[in-house]
Amino acid sequence: MQLYRLLTEDDTSAFCHKVSLALSKGWSLYGDPTYAFDAARGVMRCAQAVVKEVEGDYHPDLKLGEQ
Template sequence: MIYRLLTGDDNSAFCHKVSQALSNGWSLHGAPSYAFDAGHGVMRCAQAVTKEIDIPYSPEMKLGDQ
């Protein structure tokens, strides 16, 4: 199993990033997190996702390509 933490501003681009991961076989892992970035005046989001893969994990693999 591999793990990714998707992050970004709280906007439609972040939702599309999570939706793209889900459409590529990733599964949500836990609830999303939100925090206010006072320095930039925006909300930031994070969502963990996991995926079962058939090859051994390697630190060199690009997780988004799995």
């Protein structure tokens, strides 16, 4: 089964570390990163989709960050 996650974070090195950690755990980039301005907080936000092939069946209680 293929899992999907959308990683989001403020546009800081924390976002790069979050994506790098996912890649180190076997996730693959899916599409291009996106950026948007959060007017309420006055900061840029980043998002990157990642996917990973795993064994088993999907269930809503699955902890994607632990895969």
